[in-house]
Amino acid sequence: MSAAVQVFAVVLRHGPISRVEVTARTGLSPAAVTKAVRPLVDAGYLTERPDERAPSRLGRPAMPVQVVADRAFFVGVKLTADEVIAVRTDLCGGTRDVVHRPLTSTAVADVIEVVADVVGALATGYEVACLGVSLAGDVLRDTGMVRFSPFLNWRNVPLADLVSAATGLPTLIENDVRALTVAEHWFGAGVGVSSFALVTAGTGIGCGLVVNDVLLPAGELGHVAIDVDGPECYCGGRGCVEALAADRVVLAGCSTVVGRALTMPEAIELGRSGDPAVHAVFERAGRALGLALAAVANLVGPERIVLTGEAVGGYDLYAEQIRQALAAQAFGAAAACELVVRPLPFDEWARGAAVVGIQDLITRSGAARGSAGAVTLPAR
Ligand SMILES: [Zn+2]
Missing domain, CATH: 1.10.10.10 (Winged helix-like DNA-binding domain superfamily/Winged helix DNA-binding domain)
Structure with missing residues (x-):
C-alpha cells in the first residue's frame, strides 16, 4: 500500500x-x-x-x-429476492439519496434492467466513481462472478460485467454480509479495531470477519455445527446454527407450542407478554446464537462482535441467553470480546455495497469491472 x-x-x-x-x-x-x-x-x-x-x-x-466528501460519489445496490435497494453516498460514506424498487422477476436480464434504472436515477448529474452491488450467496469480488445465489436462484452469473455494461460505471460485486462488514469496519461500530466480526441473524445466520484490517473471504457461520444431536439442516449437515436459530426455526417452534401458525411479530408479542413456552423457544435460539458467537471469538479473537439482522427486533427476548452462552463458552482472552447489538436496515446494507467501492478506490485493488470514468488517486 x-x-x-x-x-x-x-x-x-x-x-x-x-x-x-x-x-x-x-x-x-x-x-x-x-x-x-x-x-x-x-x-x-x-x-x-x-x-x-x-x-x-x-x-x-x-x-x-x-x-472532501463531495469529491467523488458512489452508488451501492443491495439485491434481495423481491426488492432492489440503492443509495448514493459521498466519499466519506455519507448517504445522500435512497431508492427502493420492487423486483417482479428474478431472471438475470430483468434484474439488470431494474438495477440500471435505479442506478440511472441516483447517478444522473453526479460523477460516480464506482458502483457496488451486494447480494447473499457465493459472490466473488475479484472475478465479478456470482457463483450461486440461493434467493435469486442464480448460478455462474458474470454480474459485475453485465451491470457495468448496462450502467457504464466501474462495477464491483460482493457478498452482502461482507459488504456490510466493510462498511461497519470503516465507518460504523468497527472503527478503531483491527480485528472485528459482524454476525447477522434472521432468515439465515451470516458472518463477516476482519482480521488485522483485512476482510476474510470466509464466514459461513450459519453452518457451523454446535449440537452433535441437533436437527438436520437443509445444507445436509446436522446441528447447524441455522437449524437452531434462524427465524423460520424460531417461528416454527413458537407456532408448535402455541398450536397455531404465528407471524414473527405475534411470536415476539407473546414472548414479551410472558408466555413461558414461547419465551423458552427464544431462549433456546439465544443459547445457539451465543455458542455461535463464542465459536467466532475462539477461532478469530475479534476485539468486537457486532450482532445485527432481522432477529435483533426480538433481541430483548434472548439477550441474556446470548450473553451467558458467549461468556461461558469463550475461552481465555476471547472472553474479553465486546458484543455490540445494532439494528441495520437494508439501506445500510446498500450503503455497504457503496463502501466496497470507496475501499476499492482508496486501496486501488483494481477489482472493479469497466474503468471508464474511474477516479484515481495520485500515484506518488
Ligand atoms: Zn447447515
Missing part, C-alpha cells in the same frame, strides 16, 4: 485529524505524511483547515486534515 493510500484511508476513517495523529496511526514519518498529504490536497481529495479550538503550542492554529 502506498503512503498516499495509507494516509487517505486513515483520514477518511478518523478525520478531521491532525498530521501528528496521522503519523501515529500510519507509522509513517512526519516527512512522509507531509509528502503524501500534499498531492491529495492538490487533487481535491483532502483539505486542510485551521482548527481554532486547538491552537498549537507555537501559537499557530493546528491544521487538521479531512476528506
